[in-house]
Amino acid sequence: MKILKSKYYLIIAIVGLTSCSKPNPIEVSPELFHKSVDKVMDIQIHDIFSPPVASRIFAYPNIAAYEILAQKSSKLQTLVGTINELKPIPKVDSTQQVNLELSALIAHMEVSKKLIFSEEKMEVLQDSLYKVWEQVNEDEFNVSKAYAFDVVEHIKQYMDADNYNQTRTMPKFTVDIDDQTRWQPTPPSYMDGIEPHWNKIRPFLLDSAQQFKPEPHPEFSLKEGTLFHKELMEVYDVSKAITKDGDESEEIAIARFWDCNPFVSVTRGHFMFATKKISPGAHWIGIAKIASRKTNANVEETVNTYTKTSLAIADAFISCWDEKYRSNLVRPETLINQTLDPDWLPILQTPPFPEYTSGHSVVSGAASVVLTGLFGDNFYFDDDTEIPYGLPVRSFNSFYDASAEAALSRLYGGIHYRAAIDNGLKQGKDLGHFVANKLSL
Known part of the structure; x- marks a missing residue:
């Protein structure tokens, strides 16, 4: 009996040692996805991607991560059949010990790397x-x-078919310098109109x-009393009113907080350099991160939020840019300098593309609808997205x-007329509701 007992205890000891030496599973936290998204955002700023291109860079990595997680999820439904032309990703081998959350994060970083310059x-x-x-x-790794x-x-083949590469070789936008109604390049850098063919990107x-x-x-019309002239004068009068005291007003603070212009140029004597800022889409991706953290979202919920927000933002840019280069409307800065005040400068630097509709209005409208669908209305949050760029936190009672x-x-920044703002916000919200409905939010 003593010999048998000794053998029994020896077997237990060996089993215990074996179980202790077994590798632990790799844990993937939501914060690692935030870190990956933040890195993409930092690189976008460094590489100075335009707002439309930045929206594309956010979307595809999120789709890759989402589709991986959706395979074994009870909550996430595949985007195949919902997203245009997306085909099923390769199925995971059930005989392999694949960590889907780990695969999703690796795929997010790898797809991102294929869309940026500074790999x-x-x-x-x-x-x-x-x-x-x-x-x-x-082994699990x-x-x-x-x-x-x-x-x-698989995702690379999908994104390579969206017509982006073809638009890189399409002609530059032609400026009609003889037509006062049409967009003209604006100071200080007088850049060409960016992404005039963005409406050809697959939505x-x-x-x-x-x-x-x-x-x-x-x-x-520049005739006094017409609606267009009233809107032009509103831009000029508002600008003068909010700068008259010399101190930074609340309106100026709002303008600077939402500037989100990656193309700001600063002139110092004979030198010109660019300041680094996020795009409008990146700001709303930052808000998606804030909402995810506030609700203690898990990995699935975090990826779901990033994916559906980025899809709305990407389609919003396609919709907005389609209108911008169709209407091809002159910016307030150009007309005010020509007809009212040659020394006037907007508070924000005018970005290099036509005026109508306001890109930030369209994108903000679309993103706010999707985020409301995900987190509900009356969702209070502190927006600290702009802290890295020297701007304080602003607080909001809802995404709307x-x-x-x-x-x-x-309007406060002096870069858009009222119609571009109001109609742009409606355009974005209408698009957002369409996207939310298709995504079953």
């Missing part, structure tokens, strides 16, 4: 994480990474770029409140 900056984050994961559980790369290749959820075409802007302020900031 080495993303690789710094990847390498630091890969070293840790290899030490925690090398390797099979999860291999599966992620299969999905990345994610829209039937076409023209689906939410807004009502026409007021008929151009934030979108309304973002839209109005364009």
Whole structure:
């Protein structure tokens, strides 16, 4: 009996040692997804991507992560059949111990890397994480990474077919210098109109770029008493009113908070340099992060929020840019300098593309609808997105409140007429409701 008992205890000890030596599963937290998104945002600023292009960079990595997680989720439904032309991703091998959350994060970083210029900056984050994961559980890391790369290749083929590459070789926008109603390049850098062919990019959820075409802007007229002239004068008069005391007013603070212009140029003597800022879409991705953190969202919920918000933003840019280069309307700065005050400057630097409709208004409207669908109305939040750029926190009672302020900031900044703001916000909200309905929010 003593010998049998000794053998029994020896077997228990061996089993215990074996179980202790078994590698732990790799844990993936929502914060790692936030870190990946933040890194993409930092690189976008460094590489100076235009707002429309930035929206594309956010969308595809999120789709890759989402589709991986949706395979075994009771809450996430595949986007195949909902997103235009998306085909099912490769199925995970059930015989392999693939960590889907890990694969989703790896795919997010890898797809992002294929959409940016400064790949080495993303690789710094990847390498630091890969070293840790290899030490925690090398086998799980390797099979999860291999599966992620299969999905990345699938998503790469999907995004390569969206007509983006073809638009890189299309002609520049032609400026009609003899037509006072048409957009003209604005100071200080007088850049060409950016992304004049963005309406040719394949939408994610829209039937076409023209689906939410807004009502026409007021008929151009410099005759006193006409609606267009009143809107022009409103821009000029508001600008003078909010700057008359010399101190920074609340209106100016609002304008600067929502500036989100990656193309701001600063002139110092004979030198000109660009300041680094996020795009309008990036600001709303930042708000999506704030909402996810506030609700303690898990990995699935976090990826769901990023994905559906980024899809709305991307389609909003396609819709807005379609209208911008169709209406091709002159900016307030150009007309005010020509007809009212040659020394007038807007509070914000005028971005390099036509006026109607306001891009920030359209994007903010769309994003606010989707985020409201995800988190509900009356969702109070502190927006600290602009702290890295030297601006204080602003607080909002809802996403709709934030979108309304973002839209109005364009008037305070002196870069849009009232119609572009109001009609742009409606255009964005209409588009947002369409997207939310298709995504079953």
